[in-house]
Amino acid sequence: MEERKVGAYLCKGCGIGEALNFEELAKVIKKDAKIPHIKEHDIMCSPEGIAMIQEDIKPEGEGINCVLIAACSHRVKYEEFDFPNVVVERVNLRELVAWTQEPGHPETQALAEDYCRMGAARIKKADLPEPYETECDKTIMVIGGGITGLTAALEAANNGYQVLLVEKEAELGGYGAKVYKSTPSSYPYTTLQDSPVHAKIAEVQAHPMIRVMTNSTIVQSEGQPGLLDVTINTNGTEETVRIGSVVLATGWRPYDATKLSHLGYGLSPDVVTNIEFEELAKKGKIVRPSDGKPPETVAFIQCAGSRDPEHLPYCSDFCCLTSLKQALYVRQSNPDAAAMILYKDIRTPGQTELFYKEAQSDPGVMLTKAEVTGVELAPGAKLKVSAKDTLLGENVAFEADMVVLATGLVPTTMDDPILNLTYRQGPGLPETENYFGFADSNFICFPYETRRTAIYAAGAVRQPMTMPMAMEDARGAAMKAIQAVEHVAAGMAVHPRAWDETFPDPFMQRCTQCKRCTEECPFGAIDEDEKGTPYFKINRCRRCATCMGACPERIISFKDYSVDIIGSMLKSLDVPEIEDEDDPEAPFRFIGLVCENDAYPALDAAAWHKLRLNPFIRFIPLRCMGSFNLVWVSDALSRGIDGMILLACKSGDDYQCHFAKGSELAEYRLSKLSETLDKLGLEADRVQLVTLAISEFDRLPQILNDYVARVREIGPNPFKEF
């Protein structure tokens, strides 16, 4: 910014006026923060207060271009305090001071003054964003030509986007094309339907916006969203195509039935999988593979492999409906035949329950809960199925002409990265490692978010699911893929900072090639060139600033967020001398670094519940704990600050960090720090990380008091006197 003209606007409403001495506050802003232009208002967010600020912003008026608003949390009154093309910094005197501290107390005043100093330090360094401009190809590549891929391709193309559909087989359709009939997907959920795949294949093939490549696999995907150069091998010939974003819809394969010998697979040709049974049905009349005779009794064994820690530790979702459907095949093929379904639980969620009821009402379809204990050959070319804990008795055995194993599904990403990304962090989606090979998301609220930007998985490669679900899922993924290319084209981040036009701008001359940023970026956004120098692929970046936190040289900055900005904030604090360290009210000083999405709102909520918070801690919101840079600890400790507490999201398998690795990395960095602190003769406990969910506002008073008490036990920072 060329010339900064900062105006400070102090609000006296909502109890702030009663809690604080405004004359003293103004003095601090004028003297310490060197902002001469200060105005007060009884209700700053009122139309009158806003008009006052707007007057000052006018070029013909004061020409203020940086507005420091000391009032309430930035999470409220955001419309009122939104001034275009002006740097706005909100100092939260209401929630963090007036509503959580004792009015008129010297420590309350000191806290408010420090927040104003910190806000002033930030507004003097933050700049307005300028979007990252880049070329952007908006073609959407859909990998996989089954029901999910076909749907995704059509939906994206129908919304006006060029689509490249890549299928490894010679024909489109996947498993959806191999079924005889589909389970009902619409009301009244009682009659079997034709597979929706065939109509979609025809539509895709006729669509002018869709290019189909069959017999094709991805050799490599190089570059970044909007500029992804994908090399595709088609029958031995390679072609490189530029695309913008990806829908990964490579589906599933059946679980290997040869591992199910305990259920009789391999014992007789009349023990088949549900896939094999479907093929039999599709051929016409259902007959036994062994002798070509129509079976009188068919036993369906559910969860063949699924829900079994020895095989698939999940439910495959589609098998209950499939067996109910196949039981109806048996009945339709031979009205005298019986179908027996042996299940652990019948899982027909939602409206599919109506189909279950329909099948159940057929007198020739029998269902029982059962734990199948064995399948053996029986006299008369029959099979004997034994089971325990059934509704028919504790131990039962019966004979069947055929046994169908309801085998589950295995995602194609189980053992194949498919995308073959040339990213430094690896060729596939990192999520597959955590989710039994599924390319699933960790997020319930944002189910398409993966750690590889602009790559969205859909269908059975993401989660076990049925065809109707897969079609809905395909639409969602297509929507995200479209949005991703539009955001890249506009120079904006994608989820979860979709509004953000800032981006990391490293000062490469000072890079030491330590590779921490390339290793730690949760999104694999940073590659290295031949010499080992990091190379930022901005379109992969989600703007969490984990790289900024990782960098020991502190060279990675955003326009409004940098190591220097946060460092300046914490260095701006007034650190009083400690006269009597045993005085429980001695003015110790602490920094609280908090996740802006979770811990910060929890602080606000504590304020709304009028909880008292420890007055000795000054909170600074971070984009993500991943952006926590260790230099801030030395900045703070060398200034005489007594300690630092980090309020982070939960890490681990069920992590809650929206940037996946943030709190985990902050913990990791802290673990390295304690050695350093030990060497300096400083106690590691001065710097602590505490996990706090957004809803846990009620835990805050205790957490903060315990932390402060612990550091008081240790004593003041010995560097204070220097």
Place this chain on the structure above:
Amino acid sequence: MNANNRKILVIGGGMSGLTAALEAAESGAQVIIAEKEPYLGGRVAQLHRYFPKLCPPSCGLEINFRRIRENPNISFYTMADVTQVSGTAGNFDVTVVVRPRYVNDRCVCCDACAQACPEWRVNDFNYGLDKTKAAYLPYDMAFPAKYVIDASVCKGDCGQKCAEACQYEAVDLNMQPQTLNFQVGSIILAGGWDLYDIAKADNLGYGTVKNVITNMQMERLAAANGPTGGKILRPSDNQAPQKVAFVQCAGSRDENHLPHCSYICCMASLKQATYLREQYPESEAYVFYIDLRTPGRYEQFMWKVRDDEGVHLIRGKVAKVEQEPGTGNVVVTFEHTLNGGKTKMTFDMVVLAVGMAPSTKTRPFPMPLSYTPEGFIIPELLPEGIVAVGSMKSPLDVMKSNEDATGAALKSLISLSRR
């Protein structure tokens, strides 16, 4: 092309509606959200935690509210009812009536009005487990952060008290219903679901037997911003329950009530069993079920809960729920389906896993649409330009609703681009 063609109306500001609205707006469409409650977030705002991660829903809501704050393409109205719709895809004419909030944008949430207010109202956010003043904030993290006055419980001119208490000129007792007209190209129906009125199943004792609560009430009891500050206490005497029964399929899978399976209740009860076990290490949770439905990777969560020695999963349908004479305890009669025969057990509290009823019966869309007998929308029969989301069509969990809502945004955009 008419500018209205790029406009979408989303009816319902719950998780599905927010997702559909945001995904469409972040793809360049102009979106208007009409929400009937005085706040956005819908039912997930009332949940303590999500299954299977046991993470708080307010975390995702916070991101979504920020996305709204930062996005100029979205506008929203709370306490808004869509009263009239006419026209066809590309040119729908919509009337929205915004009920008076009696509190304007000057509100700073200082709570002075509530403190001055002499009247109380049943707190629907907490499913009737406590009361608020007639002037109230729907909940601590409500978005928009603005108080509301429930005029239906105001007596005489008592409203003057809160008006006088407000130093910010935010109370406006003369506020009138506001009728707004919009032209939009497409409409997304995201009205969500209602908790089935389980008092209709009189064998389950809701409303007549003390300490029989619904699963949604259990969410509020466990939440730190709930009526008990997050302590699970049984309503009759505020005692900590040690032995709790979860009755599955309360209304669901029952021809007399809801013929469908409500999708979420198995996972929800397993999740709530963890709430209980976490708060009271000596406690015991009994889950009575017909089939345990934990599809896909949810199976892992079921295993985790099943392996807790304080959790008992019993395959059996509950036949009757009665008061133990002279106590607040509850006697549950159930049919153990594996060994047969009826058994009785006594509990400190019973949680009914109440199912989902579509909201279309209580809040009908003002244009003829095709519904199933239960009131679910039949998506294939919707007029062009109108898209239904999530539990409007079939019961779903939050994650699947979000998937569906994201896809609905695309369906809606396609219907706009075809015009």
